[in-house]
Amino acid sequence: MAGIHEGYKRFATGTYALWYPVVLRAQIKRMIKDLEATGIRKIMQIELAVRPDSDQRGHDRFRDDRHYPPWKLERR
Numbered sequence: 211m212a213g214i215h216e217g218y219k220r221f222a223t224g225t226y227a228l229w230y231p232v233v234l235r236a237q238i239k240r241m242i243k244d245l246e247a248t249g250i251r252k253i254m255q256i257e258l259a260v261r262p263d264s265d266q267r268g269h270d271r272f273r274d275d276r277h278y279p280p281w282k283l284e285r286r
Contacts, residue, residue: 211241211244211245211247211248214226214228214245214248214250215248215250218248218250228245232257232263235263242255
């Protein structure tokens with residue numbers, strides 16, 4: 211999270227994306243708490259699951275977290 215937080219401090223109007231496999235749910239929950247603790251607002255979390263969580267090896271799902279800038283693009 212340090213890299214995302216540092217980038218946000220330097221360029222708060224940027225869009226940042228994290229993409230990662232969801233392997234250990236407890237680890238992901240800690241990471242999300244760390245992300246929220248940075249004070250970054252407007253975080254969108256998207257998760258794609260191809261099967262239910264399990265304790266088996268392999269990736270059951272992927273997640274994409276994004277921070278969007280405070281401005282909006284002109285609609286065409």
